Amino acid sequence: MAVDREAQLVRKFVEFAKLMNVYLNHFPRHERYALSNRIRNAAYDVYDLIVEGQKRYHKKTSLTQLDIAHEQLRMQLFLAYELGYFKFTDGRTEGNAAEVEAKRWQAISKLVDELGRMIGGWIRHELAESKEAGQQK
Numbered sequence: 435m436a437v438d439r440e441a442q443l444v445r446k447f448v449e450f451a452k453l454m455n456v457y458l459n460h461f462p463r464h465e466r467y468a469l470s471n472r473i474r475n476a477a478y479d480v481y482d483l484i485v486e487g488q489k490r491y492h493k494k495t496s497l498t499q500l501d502i503a504h505e506q507l508r509m510q511l512f513l514a515y516e517l518g519y520f521k522f523t524d525g526r527t528e529g530n531a532a533e534v535e536a537k538r539w540q541a542i543s544k545l546v547d548e549l550g551r552m553i554g555g556w557i558r559h560e561l562a563e564s565k566e567a568g569q570q571k
Contacts, residue, residue: 440488443552447481450545457538461519469514476507480549487556494564497557504553508546515539 454477458470483500490496514520520542521527521535528534 439552439556440484443484443549443556446545446549446552447484450542450549451477451481453542453545457520457542460522460524461514462522465514465519469510469517469519473507473510473514476503476510479503480507493560497553497560500553501557504546504550508550511542511546515543 454473458474461470480500480503483496483503487493487496487500515535518535520538521531523534
């Protein structure tokens with residue numbers, strides 16, 4: 435993956451992390467140290483694997499782990515959405531909770547999908563490069 439594309443992935447992740455942390459701070463109080471903490475840790479694992487993938491010479495295993503970690507993050511966010519945690523503001527629901535939930539879910543899921551597409555592109559790029567290297571031998 436080109437350095438510019440890797441930088442774009444990191445910038446997209448930082449954008450996602452900023453938004454995610456704001457939303458997680460609004461989760462209900464009983465979930466602050468449970469699901470919200472798991473989501474936060476999964477997101478940081480994704481970031482660690484992005485860095486690892488950039489630095490490894492053989493990237494296949496790291497990128498596979500990155501893809502798995504991203505999917506785990508996606509599923510945990512979906513679980514939080516299904517449990518209705520995106521409608522909370524400072525641990526409480528307010529009058530326009532359904533509207534708040536819809537906007538938050540749309541924003542966060544869009545960023546997670548963009549990250550997934552970028553990770554998938556990186557994986558496809560690395561596979562194509564390894565096939566080219568195998569054919570040149």
